[in-house]
Amino acid sequence: xxxxxxxxxxxxxxxxxxxxxxxxxxxxxxAKLLVSGFIDPSTGEWSLKNxxxxxxRKYYTNAIFHSLYISCTVTILTVILGTLMAYLTSxxxxxxxxxxxxxxxxxxxxxxxxxxxxxxxxxxxxxxxTNFFANLGISLPTIYGFHGIVLVLxxxxxxxxxxxxxGAIKKVDPAMLEASQSLGCSxxxxxxxxxxxLVLPSLLAAALMVFMTSIADFGTAMLIGExxxxxxxxxxxxxxxxxxxxxxxxxxxxxxxxTLTACLYFLQKxxxxxxxxxxxxxxxxxxxxxxxxxxxLAHIYVYGVALLSVLPQMTVIVTAFLKTxxxxxxxxxxxxxxxxxxxxxxxTTRNTYLYGATAIVxxxxxxxxxAYLSVRKRNALTSLLDVVTVFPxxxxxxxxxxxxxxxxxxKPLILSGSAAIIIIAFIIRRLPHTLRSSVGILYxxxxxxxxxxxxxxxxxxxxxxxxxxxxxxxxxxxxxIMSWVTVINELxxxxxxxxxxxxxxxxxxxxxxxxxxxxxxxxxxxxxxxxTIISLAIFMKATGSKEYTM
Amino acid sequence: xxxxxxxEHAVKRYDNVTIIKDLSLRIGNSELFTLLGPxxxxxxxxxxxxxxxxxxxxxxxxxxxxxxxxxxxxxxxIGMVFQDYAIFPHLTVAQNxxxxxxxHKVPREEAKQRVEKMLRLTKIEEYRDRLPERLSxxxxxxxxLARAIAIHPDVLLMDEPLSNLDAKLRVEMREIIRxxxxxxxxxxVYVTHDQEEALAISDRIAVMNFGDIxxxxxxxxxxxxxxxxxxxxxxxRSGFFYGEMEGEGSRRRIKxxxxxxxxxxxxxxxxxxxxxxxxxxxEEFYIAEKGLTAKVRKATYLGKYITYVLEFDDxxxxxxxxxxxxxxxxxxxxxxxxxxxxxxxxxxxxxxNVFSIETKESxxxxxxxxGQETVSL
Numbered sequence: 001x002x003x004x005x006x007x008x009x010x011x012x013x014x015x016x017x018x019x020x021x022x023x024x025x026x027x028x029x030x031a032k033l034l035v036s037g038f039i040d041p042s043t044g045e046w047s048l049k050n051x052x053x054x055x056x057r058k059y060y061t062n063a064i065f066h067s068l069y070i071s072c073t074v075t076i077l078t079v080i081l082g083t084l085m086a087y088l089t090s091x092x093x094x095x096x097x098x099x100x101x102x103x104x105x106x107x108x109x110x111x112x113x114x115x116x117x118x119x120x121x122x123x124x125x126x127x128x129x130t131n132f133f134a135n136l137g138i139s140l141p142t143i144y145g146f147h148g149i150v151l152v153l154x155x156x157x158x159x160x161x162x163x164x165x166x167g168a169i170k171k172v173d174p175a176m177l178e179a180s181q182s183l184g185c186s187x188x189x190x191x192x193x194x195x196x197x198l199v200l201p202s203l204l205a206a207a208l209m210v211f212m213t214s215i216a217d218f219g220t221a222m223l224i225g226e227x228x229x230x231x232x233x234x235x236x237x238x239x240x241x242x243x244x245x246x247x248x249x250x251x252x253x254x255x256x257x258x259t260l261t262a263c264l265y266f267l268q269k270x271x272x273x274x275x276x277x278x279x280x281x282x283x284x285x286x287x288x289x290x291x292x293x294x295x296x297l298a299h300i301y302v303y304g305v306a307l308l309s310v311l312p313q314m315t316v317i318v319t320a321f322l323k324t325x326x327x328x329x330x331x332x333x334x335x336x337x338x339x340x341x342x343x344x345x346x347x348t349t350r351n352t353y354l355y356g357a358t359a360i361v362x363x364x365x366x367x368x369x370x371a372y373l374s375v376r377k378r379n380a381l382t383s384l385l386d387v388v389t390v391f392p393x394x395x396x397x398x399x400x401x402x403x404x405x406x407x408x409x410x411k412p413l414i415l416s417g418s419a420a421i422i423i424i425a426f427i428i429r430r431l432p433h434t435l436r437s438s439v440g441i442l443y444x445x446x447x448x449x450x451x452x453x454x455x456x457x458x459x460x461x462x463x464x465x466x467x468x469x470x471x472x473x474x475x476x477x478x479x480x481i482m483s484w485v486t487v488i489n490e491l492x493x494x495x496x497x498x499x500x501x502x503x504x505x506x507x508x509x510x511x512x513x514x515x516x517x518x519x520x521x522x523x524x525x526x527x528x529x530x531x532t533i534i535s536l537a538i539f540m541k542a543t544g545s546k547e548y549t550m
Numbered sequence: 551x552x553x554x555x556x557x558e559h560a561v562k563r564y565d566n567v568t569i570i571k572d573l574s575l576r577i578g579n580s581e582l583f584t585l586l587g588p589x590x591x592x593x594x595x596x597x598x599x600x601x602x603x604x605x606x607x608x609x610x611x612x613x614x615x616x617x618x619x620x621x622x623x624x625x626x627x628i629g630m631v632f633q634d635y636a637i638f639p640h641l642t643v644a645q646n647x648x649x650x651x652x653x654h655k656v657p658r659e660e661a662k663q664r665v666e667k668m669l670r671l672t673k674i675e676e677y678r679d680r681l682p683e684r685l686s687x688x689x690x691x692x693x694x695l696a697r698a699i700a701i702h703p704d705v706l707l708m709d710e711p712l713s714n715l716d717a718k719l720r721v722e723m724r725e726i727i728r729x730x731x732x733x734x735x736x737x738x739v740y741v742t743h744d745q746e747e748a749l750a751i752s753d754r755i756a757v758m759n760f761g762d763i764x765x766x767x768x769x770x771x772x773x774x775x776x777x778x779x780x781x782x783x784x785x786x787r788s789g790f791f792y793g794e795m796e797g798e799g800s801r802r803r804i805k806x807x808x809x810x811x812x813x814x815x816x817x818x819x820x821x822x823x824x825x826x827x828x829x830x831x832x833e834e835f836y837i838a839e840k841g842l843t844a845k846v847r848k849a850t851y852l853g854k855y856i857t858y859v860l861e862f863d864d865x866x867x868x869x870x871x872x873x874x875x876x877x878x879x880x881x882x883x884x885x886x887x888x889x890x891x892x893x894x895x896x897x898x899x900x901x902x903n904v905f906s907i908e909t910k911e912s913x914x915x916x917x918x919x920x921g922q923e924t925v926s927l
Binding site: 446448449451452453454455456457458459460463467470471 | 601602603622623624625627628629630632633634636637638639640649650653654694697698701707
């Protein structure tokens with residue numbers, strides 16, 4: 001009685017593999033990094049010296065406040081900008097809504113540092129607008145520092161808020177607004193008392209994403225921040241420093257940053273979870289016509305924000321075809337920029353798509369398995385896998401890069417300089433998008449589908465692949481597309497992990513920008529944007545949009 | 551082909567919670583056997599143990615001579631119909647039925663013939679090439695049934711197959727299931743919480759509660775001679791009264807009020823006198839000169855009969871009962887009663903059931919937990 005036989009089946013094997021990967025590429029490198037922050041680089045002994053240096057100097061501690069200040073400002077601005085935009089486009093009849101949608105999607109499809117560098121081209125010391133206005137005798141405020149970072153990140157990240165809130169408004173049952181009105185609430189008051197509270201969970205989730213993204217953002221602050229130091233830049237500088245790398249010091253800053261982001265993440269998550277509820281509605285809110293002065297204002301706002309957010313992309317494409325002289329653009333068009341960067345373009349495009357494709361295939365596989373384990377085979381062990389989704393939120397790209405490099409540049413496993421290490425970084429950073437989709441779709445697939453296949457004679461793993469996996473694939477695509485776009489635009493981890501032979505497009509753009517070759521940078525960036533769009537089209541075509549109702 | 555199922559001392563435990571303590575049951579070859587009970591009684595748990603989706607922590611389950619405890623689900627050769635049908639949404643109706651045949655490596659020609667036969671048997675030939683999302687609930691249910699029996703399983707397991715259908719379709723489908731089951735003669739275990747469905751469809755029923763068998767018997771046995779108070783209450787409706795029993799042997803007198811007693815002649819001779827529980831169904835009452843005095847509290851007209859909710863004051867009724875009812879068949883009713891009327895009710899002594907106050911089990915002669923076909927374990 002009560003004997004419990006352990007059966008070594010397919011899912012036990014998968015569990016072991018997933019946990020081995022998890023331990024090897026996430027837990028071990030992070031532990032090594034955090035520990036190395038406590039080692040004195042000169043003596044190699046345990047010490048708190050790195051932390052004393054960090055907390056002893058305002059130069060460093062200021063960065064904590066700078067980072068928080070930036071993230072809070074960006075979050076507040078994006079919430080205002082994005083919510084208003086979502087509200088206008090989903091409740092009023094705004095002309096050309098499809099076009100707006102395309103503009104916003106387009107603005108999301110390039111790395112944020114491209115925004116930074118475009119704004120430098122336009123409003124920087126030698127910027128096109130700066131010079132234009134200077135000729136008229138007007139001097140524009142500086143783009144460098146706090147204002148620049150906020151501008152770039154806000155215009156980049158408001159789209160998250162816009163999409164989340166639009167999605168949430170779509171799920172609001174109009175009957176709820178009608179009910180509220182029937183109870184005596186005026187339409188204007190309805191927005192404040194019903195609509196906003198109903199979309200609040202989605203808004204908070206998006207705001208959290210914006211906050212965590214902006215606190216971890218590295219490229220923007222690096223290009224446009226100048227003297228305004230933030231944590232990711234400090235980590236990068238300490239690691240790649242001009243006066244010699246100090247990995248231990250970089251690790252101690254990383255330790256501070258990881259602790260900070262982890263605390264903030266869990267605090268915010270706690271608040272959000274307390275406020276979360278689910279909505280589902282068959283009917284959606286009808287868009288009302290809008291007339292007169294109000295209509296003009298609404299259109300100016302919506303088009304203004306959307307166009308402003310794609311301005312960097314436009315700038316990049318236009319300047320790619322401008323003639324250059326050193327780092328300056330001169331009158332006239334030419335293909336010189338493309339010609340000069342041609343070799344780089346070829347090799348980095350190949351690298352980007354080769355690594356990206358490998359990463360996305362593995363991302364989909366791992367996401368499906370992890371989702372399955374944590375939903376269907378839930379126990380104390382597999383619930384640990386939830387950390388996988390949180391990890392990239394807390395560990396910023398540059399820190400991930402450093403920890404992988406520190407961990408795998410010695411025997412027994414040397415990966416530094418290889419393509420593998422970049423692919424691993426891609427997978428860890430971009431897995432959560434696909435994983436979230438996988439978990440979502442899995443909840444919609446009844447476990448009995450798989451059991452039915454088993455009852456008809458399929459082995460458990462066959463039943464999984466023929467039923468659950470096949471049914472999951474269409475639903476995973478939204479997440480996989482997000483993973484894909486962000487993989488091929490990844491900068492901060494690749495920047496630390498690349499070598500001459502494994503350079504990717506975004507790294508190449510960054511390199512050219514930092515050398516002042518704005519023409520070549522624009523050419524490479526245009527290739528990145530164009531191929532992103534093409535790959536997306538192929539991706540969507542290839543996977544089709546079959547969805548099964550269950 | 552179809553086999554009997556023998557369950558001996560089965561145990562189901564999740565961590566430290568024991569769902570099924572010690573359960574034994576014999577389900578005959580070709581029988582349509584129903585596990586009936588309220589939700590959480592362990593019926594689905596037991597079904598999934600037979601199917602192989604739940605582990606068995608103790609005892610044995612056999613299909614014929616084969617102990618199946620350690621045979622994985624996909625090698626047990628079962629057909630299963632799920633509560634949500636679990637039709638494969640990415641396969642057409644015909645492909646759904648074909649799926650199991652391919653897994654069982656049935657030769658192509660024969661498989662095709664079997665698919666045709668199943669489509670015909672379940673009357674879904676016209677939908678063969680449709681994707682399931684365009685089928686109604688009843689049609690999906692037919693596909694699920696066709697798919698399960700196409701593989702010629704040793705046993706057919708059905709987990710609340712009709713609970714997602716509307717009332718009319720439920721009645722129609724249960725007839726179809728019964729007809730097909732009889733036609734192919736396959737041992738079937740059918741799980742439901744709907745007693746009417748169980749009575750209509752089953753050869754035999756096991757009433758379960760708290761992971762234990764309360765009674766096994768034919769629908770008629772279970773309805774007319776419930777083994778204990780739980781079964782009497784769960785199947786149909788019963789009003790429960792306290793009575794004082796006296797006399798000897800089979801012939802006893804049970805006093806229900808100061809001027810009404812039941813004269814019984816079918817009591818277990820070994821039953822001890824004193825306080826007993828008497829279960830009387832609404833249709834087991836009749837209007838009489840002499841009987842219990844009852845006041846009509848509520849009258850509900852239901853076409854064929856009227857149900858009166860009654861209030862008694864000269865007899866002792868069991869605690870925690872929602873209401874005690876009397877249903878008057880309108881075919882032979884002499885007079886209808888209104889709310890507030892006082893009536894005299896007697897009970898058909900041959901039909902009422904009497905239970906021991908201690909064990910809550912029946913003390914009517916010949917009533918046993920495992921019915922006539924007692925499992926010898």
